[in-house]
Amino acid sequence: MPNSAILCVDDEVLILDSLKEQLKRHFGNRYIYEIAQSAEEGWEVINELVEDNIKIIITICDWLMPGTKGDEFLIQIHRRFPQIIKIMLTGQADQNAIARTQRQANLYACLDKPWTEEQLYQIITSALG
Numbered sequence: 001m002p003n004s005a006i007l008c009v010d011d012e013v014l015i016l017d018s019l020k021e022q023l024k025r026h027f028g029n030r031y032i033y034e035i036a037q038s039a040e041e042g043w044e045v046i047n048e049l050v051e052d053n054i055k056i057i058i059t060i061c062d063w064l065m066p067g068t069k070g071d072e073f074l075i076q077i078h079r080r081f082p083q084i085i086k087i088m089l090t091g092q093a094d095q096n097a098i099a100r101t102q103r104q105a106n107l108y109a110c111l112d113k114p115w116t117e118e119q120l121y122q123i124i125t126s127a128l129g
Contacts, residue, residue: 004055005032006124009042009073010062010089015113019060019089022117023124031057039068039076046077058085058127060111063093071101078105085127087111 006027008019016035023033032054036042042061049056059077063070071093074086086105088098091113101107109123 002029002031003053004030004057005034005049006058006060007034007036007042007045007049007056008060009036009039009065009070011037011065012062013037015062015089019120022120026117026121027124038065039070039073042073046081056081056084058087058124060087060089063088063090063097069097071097071105074101074105074107082106087123087127089113089115 006023008016010016010019016037020033020035023031034045034049036045046056059074061070061074070088070090074088077084078086085108086101087108088101088110090110093110098107098110108127111119111123
């Protein structure tokens with residue numbers, strides 16, 4: 001069983017299903033793929049993975065979500081787990097939110113919706129270096 005995970009957070013189930021399917025298609029069984037529909041649910045998943053000694057290597061998070069927005073969530077993650085690679089997924093993030101996330105959360109990349117599988121693979125492969 002893999003001991004590394006990729007977490008995808010978005011309030012749209014269709015987006016989460018697409019991300020998970022595309023990641024599995026490209027990376028197969030190398031990683032555990034977790035999804036969450038909000039920042040709150042994301043923290044639940046993170047805490048469970050930490051308890052199970054599974055390393056979260058990447059978090060892909062939508063910007064516009066009810067409650068905590070993606071930039072705030074990624075900044076919170078960075079404060080607790082600075083080693084996690086953070087990618088923002090957005091159709092409408094403003095440039096200030098992106099710039100702030102780059103400064104305060106070491107944002108690796110911002111992926112625009114709709115994305116292509118090739119863009120997703122390239123960003124993740126590059127991030128994992």
